[in-house]
Structures are given as C-alpha cells and as structure tokens.
Amino acid sequence: MKTMWAPWRMDYILADKKDECVFCDALSKNEDLTLFKGNDTMVMMNKFPYINGHLLAAPVRHLSALEQLGKHEMGELLATVERSVDILKRVMRPDGFNIGLNLGKVAGAGVEEHLHFHIVPRWFGDTNALTVFAEVRVIPEHLKTTYDNLKPHFDNLTI
Numbered sequence: 001m002k003t004m005w006a007p008w009r010m011d012y013i014l015a016d017k018k019d020e021c022v023f024c025d026a027l028s029k030n031e032d033l034t035l036f037k038g039n040d041t042m043v044m045m046n047k048f049p050y051i052n053g054h055l056l057a058a059p060v061r062h063l064s065a066l067e068q069l070g071k072h073e074m075g076e077l078l079a080t081v082e083r084s085v086d087i088l089k090r091v092m093r094p095d096g097f098n099i100g101l102n103l104g105k106v107a108g109a110g111v112e113e114h115l116h117f118h119i120v121p122r123w124f125g126d127t128n129a130l131t132v133f134a135e136v137r138v139i140p141e142h143l144k145t146t147y148d149n150l151k152p153h154f155d156n157l158t159i
C-alpha cells in the first residue's frame with residue numbers, strides 16, 4: 001500500500017481545532033470554499049487537501065452515522081458524490097478517484113460529528129515526492145484557483 005504524503009497537512013494537525021462544525025459553519029455563513037449548497041446536501045473544498053481538487057460532500061443535517069440518514073438523503077448524497085466526480089472529471093481530468101467515508105477518529109475522521117464523503121481525484125504519478133514538494137508552497141493558490149474553476153459547474157448543479 002502506498003501512503004500519500006502531504007506535508008501541508010501539518011497546518012491542519014497543528015491548527016487550533018474550533019468547537020463549531022466546519023460543515024454547519026459553512027452552511028450558515030458565506031464560506032468562500034463552499035461549492036454547492038442544496039436542500040439536503042452540500043459540497044466544499046477540503047481546506048487541508050491531500051491533493052489538489054480534494055472535495056467533501058456532506059448531508060445538510062448535522063449527523064454522524066450512516067443509519068441516521070433517511071433513504072431520500074442517502075440517495076441525494078450519493079447523487080451529489082456522482083455529480084461532483086463528473087465535474088472533477090470534466091474540469092481536472094484525473095486518471096481515477098478515491099472516494100470514501102472515515103467513520104470515527106480511529107479511521108482518520110477529522111470532523112467525526114458531521115458525516116462526509118471524501119472525493120479525492122488521482123493522477124498517475126501523483127505520489128511523486130517532487131510533485132508534493134512543489135505543491136507545498138503553492139497549495140493555497142491552488143485552492144482558490146481550483147475553486148474558481150469548479151464553482152461555475154457547481155452553480156449549474158441540481159440534485
């Protein structure tokens with residue numbers, strides 16, 4: 001198994017963790033990295049991405065377990081993941097994706113109280129150390145640029 005090495009994640013590990021939920025916070029404010037706010041689901045950029053284009057898709061309701069999702073919400077959430085993948089494919093042309101849920105701290109959940117899917121685009125050779133080094137310095141710029149590239153597509157999104 002290859003480990004994706006992302007040194008800029010140290011900013012997250014060392015940052016003060018606030019009490020409020022980042023997802024609920026993004027829904028209530030004009031959060032600048034939120035791509036989509038629907039009736040039941042939302043999509044935002046991961047501020048501390050493993051790789052450029054790392055998105056998070058979550059239900060609007062603040063809940064932590066899959067069994068708390070209604071059937072309708074479950075369907076909307078999966079549809080949101082599918083549409084997000086479609087947009088990333090068109091805009092960023094990745095070679096593949098890692099998509100998944102981290103349930104519980106032991107599984108690596110940073111925000112375990114609000115369920116969310118990680119959508120991580122992958123490119124051949126993206127574990128290359130030089131690429132990672134090069135991105136350390138420019139990742140904040142990448143975030144905003146990527147956001148600006150993706151936002152118009154999410155503005156047209158209907159779930």
Ligand SMILES: [Zn+2]
Pocket residue numbers: 021022023024025061062063113114
């Ligand atoms: Zn929440």
